[in-house]
Every structure is written in C-alpha cells, then in structure tokens.
Amino acid sequence: MKKALEQLKLQVDGEEADVVEEILFDDIDLKSIPDNLKKEIEKYKNLFYLSFNDCNLNNLDNLPNLKTLIRLELSGNKFKPTELSKVAMYKELKSLSLSKTQIQNFQDLEPLKALKNLVQLELEDCPIASKEDYRKQVFDRFPSLEILDDHDKDGNVVEVDDDDFLGEDDEDIGDEEDEEEEPEPEPEVTKKKKK
Numbered sequence: 001m002k003k004a005l006e007q008l009k010l011q012v013d014g015e016e017a018d019v020v021e022e023i024l025f026d027d028i029d030l031k032s033i034p035d036n037l038k039k040e041i042e043k044y045k046n047l048f049y050l051s052f053n054d055c056n057l058n059n060l061d062n063l064p065n066l067k068t069l070i071r072l073e074l075s076g077n078k079f080k081p082t083e084l085s086k087v088a089m090y091k092e093l094k095s096l097s098l099s100k101t102q103i104q105n106f107q108d109l110e111p112l113k114a115l116k117n118l119v120q121l122e123l124e125d126c127p128i129a130s131k132e133d134y135r136k137q138v139f140d141r142f143p144s145l146e147i148l149d150d151h152d153k154d155g156n157v158v159e160v161d162d163d164d165f166l167g168e169d170d171e172d173i174g175d176e177e178d179e180e181e182e183p184e185p186e187p188e189v190t191k192k193k194k195k
Contacts, residue, residue: 001030001034001036001037003028004025004028004030004037005036005037005040007024007025007028008023008025008037008040008041011023011024012044017043017044017045018044018045018046019046020044020046020047021046021047021048021049022047022048022049022050022051022071023041023044023047023049023050023051024049024050024051024053024073025051025052025055026051026052026053026054026055026073027053027054027055028055029055029056030052030055030056030057031055031056031057031058032057032058032059032061032062033052033057033060033061033062033063033064034062035062037062038062038063038064041064041066042064042065042066044066045066045067045068046068047066047068047069048068048069048070048071049069049070049071049072050064050066050069050071050072050073051072051073051097052073052074052077053073053074053075053076053077053097054075054076054077055076055077056077056078057074057077057078057079058077058078058079059079059080059083060074060079060083060084060086060087061086063086063087063089065089066090067091067092068092069090069092069093070092070093070094070095070117071093071094071095071096072087072090072093072095072096072097073096073097074087074096074097074098074101075097075098075099075100075101075122076099076100076101077100077101078101078102079101079102080102081101081102081103081104081108082108084098084103084108084109084111084112085111087111087112087115088111088112088114088115090115091114091115091116091117092117093115093117093118094117094118094119094120095118095119095120095121095160096112096115096118096120096121096122097121097122098121098122098123098126099122099123099124099125099126099149100124100125100126101126102126102127103123103126103127103128104126104127104128105127105128105131106128106131106137106138106141108128109128109138109141112142113141113142115142116144117144118142118144118145119144119145119146119147120145120146120147120148120160121138121142121145121147121148121149122148122149122150123138123148123149124149124150129149135148135151135153135155139153146158147160
C-alpha cells in the first residue's frame, strides 16, 4: 500500500488534480485496493487512464469511481471473473485490458455488456482465448467492439495509442508537447563592397 501511494506521488509530482490524466500502479503487489488509495485516486477527476497490471489483485472491490475513465488495464491479476461486474460502472470506458486473467468462458464476459462504448478489449492469455470461435463470439457480444487482442474483426493487426480513445473535444490534449516549432528563417546576410 505504501509503495502504491509513493508511486502515485511520483506520477502526479505536484500537478494540479484536474490536469492529471493517467496513473499507473503496474507491478505493485496490492492484492486489493485499500480505501485510502481509492480516495486518493478519486481526487483526480479528469483521469482517463488507470492501470493496475500485475498487481496480484484478488478482487476489484474499491475500484475508484471515475466518470471520465476511458482506459482501464487489469491484466495479470488473480480476481475471479465474477468481479467484472464492478467494471460496469465505467460507462465511458473504451479500452479494457484483461489479459492473463481467469476469464474462462463467454458467460464471464456478460457484465461487460454494460460498457456500450467499448472499442478495444484485451483477453490474450486467458483460458477463454483458446475457445472455438473465440473471436467471432466476442465480437458478436459487443457491437461497439473494433479491436480484440490488437486485431480488428478481419484479423488485421491494429496499432493503438492513447489518442485513439480521446473524444474529439480532447484530441488536442498533450499536443502542445508533441508539436515541433518551425525554426525561424535565418536572416540573409549580404556583404556590401567598400567603395
């Protein structure tokens, strides 16, 4: 728990709560999300990306209530598939990573049908991924889904970055850093001959 709070402090590094957009707790052995960590995360009202990959989470109790969350990563954890009902509160969620979890069958995915905006789902290395007609079955269950395990419906590889999940109003977030200013043209120097 202490390590998670330290990680949070490092990532936000004195930023105002309303400008923090992502927080990652990957590889911190939490087992569950404590109340005080949940409360700290909930201070960041504009958070759109939250990651708890490989945290040994046994349950999804205390997932923070974040209305702006569009990307959630929970890969490599130990929670039972019944815990997925707790993810359904994220109505704006567009990307969900559940790779290397205990999802066994298509029924386990039922709670996720509440995620009407879901366009990307990661289930690689889950037992369900070895089922017959896995890809077809998952795409059929989620009409808005465009990407499953980094492939589109036709099986083409799709490279995704965070900007793909931002709404039109948010597309310029972070662009200031990415844009390179064009260099000022150097003034032309002409030498005058002495008379």
